[in-house]
Amino acid sequence: MTSARLGFNARISFPTGGAAQALRDGIELFRVAEQLGYDTGWVYQRHFDNYLASPLVFHAAVAQHTDRIGLGTAIIGVRYEDPILLAEAAATADLLSSGRLQLGLGTGQGGFDSVFGQEPNDGREQSQTRLAAFLRAVRGEQVGVVGDLAGMVATGTELTVRPTSPGLGDRVWYGAGSVASAERVGRQGLRLLLSTILSGQIDDYGAELARAIKTYHSVHPATSPAQVAVARSVLPATSPELRRRYAAYDEERRTQGPAASRPQGALAPTAGPPARFTMSPVHHGDPSEVLDQLLADPSVALADDLIAFLPPAFGLRENLRLLEDIATTVAPHLGWVPSAPA
Template identity: 35%
Template sequence: MPPTSRPLRKLGFLTIGLFDEADPRRGHESTLEIIELGERLGFDSAWVRHRHLQYGISSPVAVLAAASQRTSRIELGTAVIPLGWENPLRLAEDLATVDVLSGGRLNPGVSVGPPMHYDRVKEALYAETADAEDFGYERARRLLNFVRGQPATDFSGVEGFETFSDRVQPHSPGLGGRMWYGGGSLRSARWAGEHGMNLLTSSVVKAEGPDDGADGGPDFAEIQLSHIRAFRDRHPDGDNARVSQGLVVIPTDSATPAQRAKYEEYAAKRTPRTTAPQGPARLLFAPDLVGTSADIAERLHAHAAFREVDEVAFALPFTFEQEDYVQILTDLATRLGPALGRRSPAA
């Protein structure tokens, strides 16, 4: 079994936070309970997905504000906020506010590009400016500038009884170093590195770069590895630049036979999309990892991209029950983490 070149330093997890339309509070409470459990189990970070006009978390910043008041140690991240739905100035204010409330634990992950189904939502989202909006990297650059304290206006000082600042308030000095870009392409990886961001990699990449696996098709791990190296080549911190990997990982050590069967069926249904690039964008999906912690650790140690990272945010499956998540998180923290060489926070 090949050794990892970087000992696992940070263990995190990612949840989508689904809810029932008839009882949305229960679903949001379940997400907060999962984050609280993650802290008790010793995870370093908990991340939430962002879903608009769906039955998932539409306001991750608000959810993490609540989580910040129910936890004290675990880092809280978004993976990711699609900036096409956001005003960078207003988002910078929200992010800084939650970072202050959390005591400097917020890790905002963002991405660029047009909102999903833009033609059907643009009139509701940008009624007057729909055809003029820029959904490229400039949107992320503006957000970074505001978060890092660059001026948002040329006016500051006292006007009547009110005092104005020329930069976003509150200003949280460390937040600028905890901004992440969710990228699955060489272009995004290079841009994130050039702008001093951290890089979130997931179970989806664009099939580009190294293109020949053992069977002659694209090799997910090698493509993801090329993105990580391109990112670090452009980043001021070089090989020390932070990268977090987010594969779907389901350990079964303490699972019941019924849970194991459900997990294996879930992964099997998703396997066909991993055999070849999908759609015009040539998106390549990584297989879900299901099995004992020993088996998963062996597969990860053989994964070329995993060997380049020392942080992970393993993604929880979308549609499982709360008891399934409790079992998976418990095994991740108590079985898989140690199998990957991670030391517990108390060690």
């Protein structure tokens, strides 16, 4: 960690019927994480499932209960987002949080084209088209002109998104799961979010991510900030009970892949890790063992931000214990210093 920034990624998952409590617990998670000195907290978007669907609305609420912690999205899938509406919502959330939004975007989950009123398409290509339109909008560039002769605004009037939030355009991240996609993000001048799932069968996960980071930096222009975040399952066991719990989660993730640690009532994906993907390792054991594993990972050393991925089915009490243990037993030995109150 070159600048020793520490974050966490919470799924904000809920059992069927428990969404309201899960959202309140999510706000409490951010509030306590800020007290522990975490630099950022990230949330994930997932449609039609027992997970958070509207990260920007959630962060607008979190902003009213916190003062300093960065509010990240990892990720919002742009394939189903209207670029202008997304820019409006992002700017509003950023202004409400006094410029704390870290906006992570990506292609996102597929399979819902018809539900969103779209013809089946190449999600990656469509995402890139919508990303370009979003970047123009969020940076305050012209997005169109008035063409309705019957309107109250003069025909030909230039249109820009309002409100805009100064600096938000430089805090846009994009998710990548391969060296090639990391290179594309670098050429676009965006910040890089490296996924916990890589494309293809990878023998050395950390080495592959290190390649992606080096490639990203080699092509990133000097006109915008270059920043890299890596996400890891970091589970330091500070009791025998936690050691057993974390080992069981590791086994579940190894055997079930994306289906692991899902809340009651959630949609069940195909069991087992797909052969075309490689899941990130779970770093668990005594704090010293976890630290050694992270120190041996070349991508962690190259990253600006380490994001601790919280198991989706963990409840508030489990997650708070995990955040505290990471902040006190592992992160300081990686060079991290807790952020001071605002």
